[in-house]
Amino acid sequence: MREEAIKAVTAIGQVLQEQIDHGLLAPGSKLPAERKLSELFGTTRITLREALLQLESQGQIYREERRGWFVSPPRLAYNLMQRSHFHAMVSAQGRVPSTEVISARLQPASAAVCAWLQLPALSSVIQICRSRRIDGRLVLYVEHYLNPKYFPGILEFDLNQSITELYARHYDLQYGRVRFEIVPTALSVEAAAALKVSVGSPGLQIARVNYDQHERLIDCDLEFWRHDAIHVGVDVV
Amino acid sequence: MREEAIKAVTAIGQVLQEQIDHGLLAPGSKLPAERKLSELFGTTRITLREALLQLESQGQIYREERRGWFVSPPRLAYNLMQRSHFHAMVSAQGRVPSTEVISARLQPASAAVCAWLQLPALSSVIQICRSRRIDGRLVLYVEHYLNPKYFPGILEFDLNQSITELYARHYDLQYGRVRFEIVPTALSVEAAAALKVSVGSPGLQIARVNYDQHERLIDCDLEFWRHDAIHVGVDVV
């Protein structure tokens, strides 16, 4: 007649999960404060926190630095095969995209970037760092590296818009072959800062190396996604 | 003249990271016990543990339930475009694969599986659950669902070998079109148990829906990878 021993952490997670599933806690809504919750569940803040961290790693909830915990919105479907850019992709799924430029400048390329773009040592590259939102929520930090040879004067344009469209309109360039590298890892320090999450949060890193329609290696970018913001689809024919 | 305030958790992580980078802690080797480490760094076990958890989420170290913490081996390159199966892929990268069958039986299909395989309600499917290792380390738990129509008597074969090869040798079937769905999330309860990791560990879920050379939907599988065990590559032409 022994009761099944359920861990407190698991039990708390299940209760919250259920509330979320039944829509009592709507996507985007804020959870009560940690202290309130720990009192509600009759446990310590540390234990309560562990339960929240587990739900976070499942992608059910997320936090904003020192602001609180929120219920995660649905994931964005990111299909690697259809060459859609961020704005088009987000809009097509009935959601509202936005972009902020963090920095844009010509600078010496790091060793890693030289390798990706097959540039000689000590080359210059154009680096564009941007953060992007879906429905107001920061979900993506991108570092873009362009081979300056193909993009004279690009820093003069408004970089809040889609770079893909800039390429087409002003440089007559379109993406051809693309190589993706997807690595599940923690967010880098810069990415965490830009996304306003605590360092060490789980993330999904997607590196793209892009060729144009003439098979020239024109740019690459490093995307850091909140791990709960997307699911990636690939159709292999 | 104020010292830069470095968080203890970060500092501990950096020290361990450095030791790993310089090969003083080799891949696969065991870290000292948590109590030892917390004494070494002059901090609490809770704080020390937080540092370890961060390194885990970065994929630098991993743990085996109640056995200890270990340095992560290099990630396996998983290229979605080259139709290689687990054994071939692992061997090609100079490492040693192995497979264990956990269960294999005909059973009623869940709603999700019916949807994936486009089966009518209350259909039967063949479910094969297996765990797989690289160099002895558990890295992958797979649930395989086959449409029984195409695979009479498959449960009689030795399922420790590659199923892809079974298909080719005995059923004259080859994979054609494939659809992948990649979701970064925590490991499911079954996956965590099979991989002997604590529930809620970060993982990468890859669902595949497979068609054969005649465009028939033959099977699907649900892969649960340790998040630090792979990086995924995709070449889009």
Add this chain to the structure above:
DNA sequence: TTACCTTTCTGGACTAGACCAGCACTGTTT
């Protein structure tokens, strides 16, 4: 209205312990 301050509330970081359950090794018994 606007700019600035203060207060309150939030999560972030940390201390100092406790008890439990499973693993691995060791020594004994069969």
Add this chain to the structure above:
DNA sequence: AAACAGTGCTGGTCTAGTCCAGAAAGGTAA
């Protein structure tokens, strides 16, 4: 040699607090 029973060590889980820094809201003065 093989099976078994201890036993110590390991991570897993949890308690009960403290102090700090940033975010937000509200009030006050220009």
